[in-house]
Amino acid sequence: MKTVLLVDDDSEFNELGARIFEYIGCEVYTAESIAEAKEWLANTRFDHVFLDFMLPDGSGIHLIDFIRAQVINVNITLITGHPSVKTAIASLCDDQIDYLTKPIQADDVKRVLFKEPTVTSKSTTKIERHFGCLIGKSKAAQHLITMIERVAKTNANVLLIGESGVGKEVVAKAIHNASKCQGEQVSVNCGAITKDLIGSELFGHEKGAFTGAVAQKQGVFEQAENGTLFLDEVTEMPIDMQPNLLRVLETQHVTRVGGNKQIPVNCRVVSATNRTMSEIAEKKVLREDIYFRLAVFPIEIPPLRERKEDIELLSEYFLDDLNREYKTQYQFSPTSKQVLFDHHWPGNIRELKHSIHRAFIMADPNSQTIDIEQIEPSPFAQPPASSQPAVAQQAVTPSAPAATLDAPEVDVGKTIEAVEKELIYKTLESVSGNKTLAAKLLGISTKTLYNRLNAYEESL
Numbered sequence: 001m002k003t004v005l006l007v008d009d010d011s012e013f014n015e016l017g018a019r020i021f022e023y024i025g026c027e028v029y030t031a032e033s034i035a036e037a038k039e040w041l042a043n044t045r046f047d048h049v050f051l052d053f054m055l056p057d058g059s060g061i062h063l064i065d066f067i068r069a070q071v072i073n074v075n076i077t078l079i080t081g082h083p084s085v086k087t088a089i090a091s092l093c094d095d096q097i098d099y100l101t102k103p104i105q106a107d108d109v110k111r112v113l114f115k116e117p118t119v120t121s122k123s124t125t126k127i128e129r130h131f132g133c134l135i136g137k138s139k140a141a142q143h144l145i146t147m148i149e150r151v152a153k154t155n156a157n158v159l160l161i162g163e164s165g166v167g168k169e170v171v172a173k174a175i176h177n178a179s180k181c182q183g184e185q186v187s188v189n190c191g192a193i194t195k196d197l198i199g200s201e202l203f204g205h206e207k208g209a210f211t212g213a214v215a216q217k218q219g220v221f222e223q224a225e226n227g228t229l230f231l232d233e234v235t236e237m238p239i240d241m242q243p244n245l246l247r248v249l250e251t252q253h254v255t256r257v258g259g260n261k262q263i264p265v266n267c268r269v270v271s272a273t274n275r276t277m278s279e280i281a282e283k284k285v286l287r288e289d290i291y292f293r294l295a296v297f298p299i300e301i302p303p304l305r306e307r308k309e310d311i312e313l314l315s316e317y318f319l320d321d322l323n324r325e326y327k328t329q330y331q332f333s334p335t336s337k338q339v340l341f342d343h344h345w346p347g348n349i350r351e352l353k354h355s356i357h358r359a360f361i362m363a364d365p366n367s368q369t370i371d372i373e374q375i376e377p378s379p380f381a382q383p384p385a386s387s388q389p390a391v392a393q394q395a396v397t398p399s400a401p402a403a404t405l406d407a408p409e410v411d412v413g414k415t416i417e418a419v420e421k422e423l424i425y426k427t428l429e430s431v432s433g434n435k436t437l438a439a440k441l442l443g444i445s446t447k448t449l450y451n452r453l454n455a456y457e458e459s460l
Contacts, residue, residue, distance in 0.1 A: 002113060003044070004028045007037045007051035007063065008079065012180060013102070017050070020106050026113070033057045038066060046074050048113060050100075053080040064097070077112050079104065103132055103177050127317050131174035134167075135317055138309035140302040144171070151297045152178035157249070159234075159294050160272040162301030165350030168272040169232065171301055175270055176228040183227025183267065188220045191236030194454055198241055200257050203248070209258025221254050224267040234271035234294065235285040236448055242290050249293045269294065283443075304345040304352060311341050314349060318356045319370070329368055330360060336372040343375045424452055 004026045006017050014030040021028040029044065031037040034057045037049070049067070051060040060078055067074060078099040098112045129135055130145050151158055152175055160168045169187065176185040193201050200209075204219030220229055231237075237245070248254050249269065253262040271294045273280065280286055286294070304311065315332065323330055332340075336359070345351055355375055363370045424442065431437045439449040 002026045002047040004113075005031065005037065005040055005044075005046045005049045005051075007031045007034075007049065007055065007060070009033065009052065009054075009056050017104060020104065020109055024106055024110055024113070034060075034063050034066075037063055041067065041070070041072060041074075048075045048077065050077045050079055050109075053078050101128070101130070101132070105132060127313060127320065131177040133170050133177065134174040135314055136307060136310040137313060138307040140307040141310055144299070144301065147297075147299050148174050148178055151175060151299075154297075155268050156296040157269045157271070157294055158296070159291075159298045160270065160301055161277065161298060162272075162274065163303050163348055164274045165348035166301045166303055167349050168274075168301060169230065171299070172228070172230040172270045172272065175268075176230075179228065179268065181227050181268065183225050184223075185228040185230060186220050186224040186267075187230040187232060189232045191233035191448060191451070194451055195238050195241070196455075198238065199244065202241075202245065203254045203256055205257035206259040209256070213258065216256075219254060219256065221248060221265040221267065222263065225265060227267055229267045229269050231269060231271040231294075233273065235273040235275050235280060236451075239285075239287065242287050246287070246290045246293060249290070304348045308341060311345075311352065312337055314352060315340055315356055318353050319360065322357065322360050328365075330363055330370055331368065333369050333371045336370055339372045339374065420452075421456055424449070 002025075004021050006014055006021065006028055007030070008014050008017070009032045011032065014032065018028045018030055029040055029046075031040055034055050037051065040046070041049075049063075051063055053060045055063075064076055064078075067076065076097050078097060080099065080101060100108055100112065127135065128137075131148065134141075134145065134148075136142070136144070148171065158172075158175060160171055162168055172187075173185060188201060190198065199205075200213075200217065200219070202219050202221065204217050204222055205213050207213060207216045248265070251262075252265055254265050255262055275283075275285065277298075280291065304314075315337070319330060319332065322328070340352070340355075347354075355372075356370075358376070359370050359372050424438070427438045427441055428435070431441070435449055442449065
């Protein structure tokens, strides 16, 4: 059994860290200052010291100097809660000093304690995961990291704005990891829940509240107690449900469907949308009052084309994951890296990940080399016109015939719902059932279209 000294001025972190060390079979002691650590080192033999870089009575480097001066035979690992200074820490230490970034994970601790390898590929790129999940070294990524660090110290609600595939859920996880909340992160996609069930999903329901409610159910607000609630696709939430959400955000209480008891809830709400700020305002997909409640701290996540310095890093990370899963040692050819860098990536990080997975499958197992000559174009997203040369914008290219749409006849007395239903079905008919194209023509998201179609089927 290894004996470990954990030195950090954050008592909550020490408590959590002690549980991790005990879980992996270590005897652990804690100290909250350099002075207290020196007392332990003077009277107890330790196999390993894990210490924070910033302590109330000095830098962790000073404790390292003390250990070396006293010729104490102990392994040392520095811990920092600020990933941006990790490189600076490495330059201050010799090769015998390991370092970890908060929040620490059991796998990382075991790797340091028992020198377990974590990467099996031939990648030479040092991959750093900020907050345990976020990858990036570009200026845009560093700005994003700074925003996360700042808001994580508060309990403010956050609205993440960015194109599809930029990694909004990863950023939400980073905010949760960087916070000191004790609860879990609970996620729900507001665009994937039917109008009839979204109230139950968000706020819970009592037994017998409606047909099929055979038992009491907690909503996601209750499930995320003392943690983080991630509301993805929040702008796809039905407008008539938004006042109920606003009431919960204002009062910090929920009332389950079919109940009359107000239940206190306490969680940070991180919401996300792939709509732009102007689109949110123009199409009024969010009530103004609820927007200001959700967007106390809005963060715009840059598309991959605006953080190209991160493409190689992300590519190596995705390839390392595949190598670990399939126990291979594939690597990219130099030309492949250039192809990846030059591509526009309209589908952002999600498209990059899937493209690498596809190239991994197609690679020659004998050479163990991934050679990408071109990226398959995405049928769903195109680069913005502003990013294309002017000549290219004027060029005429072969394309499918434009869909023609006959507007439905509007009879006096026909409800808006009936007109909407007829318009949706006529649009689908005009594009031969292509739901993605139909949603684009209708000016709604694909998820909203599916929700409407499901509702029509249920009403039959």
